[in-house]
Amino acid sequence: MERQTEKESLYNNLEGKSILEILTDINREDAKIAAAVNTCIPKINTLVIEIAKRISEGGRLFYTGAGTSGRLGIVDASECPPTFGVPHGMVIGLMAGGDSAMRKAVEFAEDDETQGWDDLKEYKIDKLDTVIGIAASGTTPYVIGALRNARQHGILTGCITCNPGSPIGKEAEFPIEVAVGPEYVTGSTRMKSGTAQKLVLNMISTAVMIKLGRVKGNKMVDMQLSNNKLVDRGTRMVMNELDINYELAKELLLKYGSVRNAVINGSN
Incomplete structure (x- = not known):
């Protein structure tokens, strides 16, 4: 060969x-x-x-x-x-x-x-x-x-x-x-x-x-929040999805552990 x-x-x-x-x-x-x-x-x-x-x-x-x-x-x-x-x-x-x-x-x-x-x-x-x-x-x-x-x-x-x-x-x-x-x-x-x-x-x-459903739109909605950069990225995703301010988006993100869960629970 x-x-x-x-x-x-x-x-x-x-x-x-x-x-x-x-x-x-x-x-x-x-x-x-x-x-x-x-x-x-x-x-x-x-x-x-x-x-x-x-x-x-x-x-x-x-x-x-x-x-x-x-x-x-x-x-x-x-x-x-x-x-x-x-x-x-x-x-x-x-x-x-x-x-x-x-x-x-x-x-x-x-x-x-x-x-x-x-x-x-x-x-x-x-x-x-x-x-x-x-x-x-x-x-x-x-x-x-x-x-x-x-x-x-x-x-x-x-x-x-x-x-x-x-x-x-x-x-x-x-x-x-x-x-x-x-x-x-x-x-x-x-x-x-x-x-x-x-x-x-x-x-x-x-x-x-x-x-497998691990991306929504074009976003990594299940990414691990393992550093400040990723927390900030996730917060901005939640902000845009729910049309809320940064502080509330971050609070939801940290409470529920992922962008996906924060958006689901923040919508209710």
């Missing part, structure tokens, strides 16, 4: 370029990413429909990956509870090497083809759940093993990769293959590939949460 993510960069003699040239070149390559993601929207749509259906019936969404890909999955999962007010166990990010690998790479952890499924089993994964494998190269054994076993057990599987026709694409029921082409620094998939994966993860989790 020819891996696009390992192809030679379109640029050379990087060390001889000015900083302005480097930044301009990187930006030129980054501009290609959204168009590549756009071609995958039909497949993302089908996957989101299936995920939302399962979560509405009590299922969970698991991301599994290694390195940059694993970290992106954990970041997306960790942002769902504060943004949408869902339980922490609804979207779960797992990565090769465990949580310590978030900050420091664990050597060869991604090469264990059995560990990905073992990690999923710790959560008593079942047929209402969904597993999305994330691997820019599409060849990570940790992810391949997780997807293969999940699918064999009747669990919905998807993947996000930047190499069309990759092994994880063959293991997943719903493969999302974003062909962004070679990286600016040859093989550095933390760049275009990582950005593409982040965009797709944003699309999946946001669309799922909207369909």
Whole structure:
């Protein structure tokens, strides 16, 4: 299999370029990413429909990956509870090497083809759940093993990769293959590939949460009030919705704990 993510960069003699040239070149390559993601929207749509259906019936969404890909999955999962007010166990990010690998790479952890499924089993994964494998190269054994076993057990599987026709694409029921082409620094998939994966993860989790009713209009009405900025944002949402002053809106928000509840109770 020819891996696009390992192809030679379109640029050379990087060390001889000015900083302005480097930044301009990187930006030129980054501009290609959204168009590549756009071609995958039909497949993302089908996957989101299936995920939302399962979560509405009590299922969970698991991301599994290694390195940059694993970290992106954990970041997306960790942002769902504060943004949408869902339980922490609804979207779960797992990565090769465990949580310590978030900050420091664990050597060869991604090469264990059995560990990905073992990690999923710790959560008593079942047929209402969904597993999305994330691997820019599409060849990570940790992810391949997780997807293969999940699918064999009747669990919905998807993947996000930047190499069309990759092994994880063959293991997943719903493969999302974003062909962004070679990286600016040859093989550095933390760049275009990582950005593409982040965009797709944003699309999946946001669309799922909207369909689960966690957004009203265009507002995060269930967001956690975990800092002053969010309390202020929530207060202004309540103000606008109920047409009341700031002080009363804040009082309702803090009393009822969310924009949704404040608006419901403030309307009565």
